[in-house]
Amino acid sequence: GAGVSQTPSNKVTEKGKYVELRCDPISGHTALYWYRQSLGQGPEFLIYFQGTGAADDSGLPNDRFFAVRPEGSVSTLKIQRTERGDSAVYLCASSLTPTGNTEAFFGQGTRLTVV
Amino acid sequence: GEDVEQSLFLSVREGDSSVINCTYTDSSSTYLYWYKQEPGAGLQLLTYIFSNMDMKQDQRLTVLLNKKDKHLSLRIADTQTGDSAIYFCAPFGNEKLTFGTGTRLTIIP
Numbered sequence: 251g252a253g254v255s256q257t258p259s260n261k262v263t264e265k266g267k268y269v270e271l272r273c274d275p276i277s278g279h280t281a282l283y284w285y286r287q288s289l290g291q292g293p294e295f296l297i298y299f300q301g302t303g304a305a306d307d308s309g310l311p312n313d314r315f316f317a318v319r320p321e322g323s324v325s326t327l328k329i330q331r332t333e334r335g336d337s338a339v340y341l342c343a344s345s346l347t348p349t350g351n352t353e354a355f356f357g358q359g360t361r362l363t364v365v
Numbered sequence: 366g367e368d369v370e371q372s373l374f375l376s377v378r379e380g381d382s383s384v385i386n387c388t389y390t391d392s393s394s395t396y397l398y399w400y401k402q403e404p405g406a407g408l409q410l411l412t413y414i415f416s417n418m419d420m421k422q423d424q425r426l427t428v429l430l431n432k433k434d435k436h437l438s439l440r441i442a443d444t445q446t447g448d449s450a451i452y453f454c455a456p457f458g459n460e461k462l463t464f465g466t467g468t469r470l471t472i473i474p
Binding site (some may be wrong): 281283285291293294295298300305306308315341343348349350351353354355356357358359 | 464
């Protein structure tokens with residue numbers, strides 16, 4: 251596709267449920283990033299993939315959060331036993347390389363609401 | 366890790382210049398980016414500067430970098446109503462962007 255695509259655009263779930271958020275990066279982009287943006291805050295880094303492997307997962311808040319990118323393209327962010335504090339917009343970005351001199355393109359985000 | 370600080374709010378009269386400031390802590394940041402976020406919209410890259418430059422100009426936008434003080438600024442000339450948005454400073458280091466809290470720019474007619 252022309253840009254980074256995230257699905258669903260909105261997700262409402264009950265506390266304690268499991269959710270999966272999907273990111274389709276721009277074709278050919280090797281670097282893929284997940285960020286979380288809470289209301290009134292800047293995006294907060296969660297995890298970064300270079301190809302299929304998670305090169306840096308230092309931003310994942312706890313072991314309820316997990317992400318995969320099995321074929322080096324589409325990525326899924328998985329959240330177990332959701333809590334109300336997980337409510338936020340989850341942003342995905344991709345870039346051609348992870349060196350900073352190529353633009354990181356952001357998707358429109360998935361707005362997650364835990365009730 | 367990197368800490369990025371910005372003022373939360375800025376109000377400017379239409380036609381004046383806006384200056385948004387940012388300080389960061391990681392001196393190894395290689396590129397320093399400015400993103401714009403409008404209500405309900407995604408993050409839009411505005412401009413960036415390489416860490417060995419002092420200044421970069423791109424039409425109405427001027428970026429100034431003081432690497433010694435780890436201070437970055439974005440100047441928007443002739444500010445228009447369409448410039449109303451939240452502006453994020455985002456240094457790139459350790460293979461990722463770190464975002465500030467964002468500065469909400471309000472234009473006064």
